[in-house]
Amino acid sequence: MYLRPDEVARVLEKAGFTVDVVTNKTYGYRRGENYVYVNREARMGRTALIIHPRLKDRSSSLADPASDIKTCDHYQNFPLYLGGETHEHYGIPHGFSSRYSVRTLSERAFWRRKKRLKSRLAMPVATLTYALA
Template structure:
């Protein structure tokens, strides 16, 4: 069982991220120069956290991604995916089974929150 999108959002806020965008598909969160998305469509939570593709290699040291990429036209802070016909942006999806595991991942990837 994975954390639901609303649970992921609460953990992000706990470690210092601030929500700055809300759409039907995503919550956008910022902390300093770092940006992540919460995939609101991930009902079962397997792809609830979306990180920037530039962090992909570093994230492998902390957790396995749910899939190689996740595309969405709402990921405006991330690069365009050039492998498809649609003008969609992409990120790396992750799912976590506990708040502690998610906090550990976020602290390892972005450092301790304020």
């Protein structure tokens, strides 16, 4: 059994995503430069979370997509799908059976870790003065 769209939305909000757009078909969520949609029409939850196509490779080790693509004119922050009769925006749909799975995907696929530079502190050099005797 899959999580309902409202359950997926709650997990995203707890993970730091903020609601950007609400339409009759989707909720748009943003965290930094990452953007996802929650498909409000997914009553059974199989396609509840729609991620950006550029994250497909990064998310494939964490969750299996429900299908290759999902098109909708409400996915305005995603690229256009030019292969169909109508040119609509598209994303990669995912369904989740647990809140933990959604949280894991949101932490690992959408979070780009910044490389931390170790700063070396300059140690004061003791200067010795010798008295000439």
